[in-house]
Amino acid sequence: MMALSADNKRIYIRRAVFALLLLATAVIQNTKGFLPEPFGVRAFPLIPLTVCLGMHERDVPGLFFGLGAGLIWDAFSAAPHGYYAFLLMSAGFLSGALIATVMRNNIMTALLLTVTSSFAVVTLNWLITYVFNGYGGAGMAYLTFYLPSFAYTLLFLPLCFYAVRVIKNKLI
Amino acid sequence: MFRFFKSIGFKIFLGLTAALLAGAVTAALLNNNSAPQTSAAGLIFGPLQRFSSYMADGLSDFSVYFKSSAVLSEENEELKKEIARLTDELVDYEQSKNKLTLYEKFLDVKEENPSFKFAAAPVIARDPGDKFFGFTAGRGSIHGISVDDPVIYGKYLVGVVTSVMPTQCKVSTLLNPAVNVSAFEISTRESGFVTTTPELSEKGLCRLPGLERTTAIVPGSVVVTSGIGGIYPRNLIIGTVDEIANDITDISSFAVIKPGVDPTQLQDVFIITSFEGQVGSDEGQGQ
16 A cells, blocks of 8 residues: 655645534534524524635635535535535635636635625525515515624634634645 | 636536435435435434534533632632532533423323324524524434424424434424414314414514404414324414404404424424324324
8 A cells, every 4th residue: 555645644634624623613503502693693604614625725625625514514404405515515616716726815815705605605595595485574584684694604704714724834 | 717617626516516416306206305415414413413512502501600610719629629510410400300391291291192102302403594493303214203293392382394314304493484284272263274474483473364353362362283184283282372463465364373482492302203193104094
């Protein structure tokens, strides 16, 4: 059996650490009582973390991190089959692909990509839950729950971005 | 751009998207309403989520006592250790007491309804994206749970199982507009179905529509399940009438109902896996 080079070993260790970070974040997000819910508004920290992992690890690893995050979220959500797996896989893949081709890897691009991904997820949630079902009060729900949840989610970006960067720098 | 579409990453992305779609189609064809990849993720990560939920409950109980312990620790080290030990015991005692209270309530239900078969299930996760307070319960198909099994707390109806994985299941509560329960008010016997709207759900309320304008139902009346349809057994309490209002779309009235339990506060529930009159069960086939 071929021995792992020191570089490859560090990459595997780093990705294992990222997988653990993802798992911990999924558990924190899905367990009631770990994250405060001011005025009933909820946060989805898996989105910024997936984007940051895609940015730092590039497209293919980002795709698999996103898929993993989405599958765990799906296992505990009321969403249709594989819904979050597809959304987060897309977010991780596109973030990595954009950083590899046209964007720089910094907090501003992380903000831009997280804003886009989070906005897409909460707006799709709202469309599926309210608009496609024809429920009343859809506009008010968007303003009082979905948009505030989107803003709340963005608060987790700096933490995710710097946590991923520190881990990557330590295990580069 | 053309190079991007020819990249290995994009091909993997397309392949995995196709796999997810195939999983969704399989889920639509299966009776358990759960995609294979979601079931696998639930099977792997369910125990971790269950442990995390247990820790969250424990921490909320522990925090109050921990503060007391910190203050007293300044007095002497021995006393601090003693307090810590007693604190652990107290947390265990509180959790045991809660469990005992829960089982006492179910014993009452069981005595009144000998045909019921139950499975006790802890609430292990809540999806922050679900605005209608759905949750994941820690029992699944290997424990005999099926889609459409009623979920109760004591004599109160909480909701219904909507998808089942091997070791866990997803529950939609009475506060989900997609849930409809045939019901009647116990003193006037006026019947209908209890459902909710997103606006009422936000306030933790349901409604019983289609009542006569001259309805005799008054605030404080109790609404229970009627058993019609074979999904929910008869006589489970849904809640009490909060107010009677006139419908703006027709000449009927509706009762606004406050459910008997707050689904956001539940830590344990019971799932009725079989009862007399249940659609599709052996019990029900004898009817």
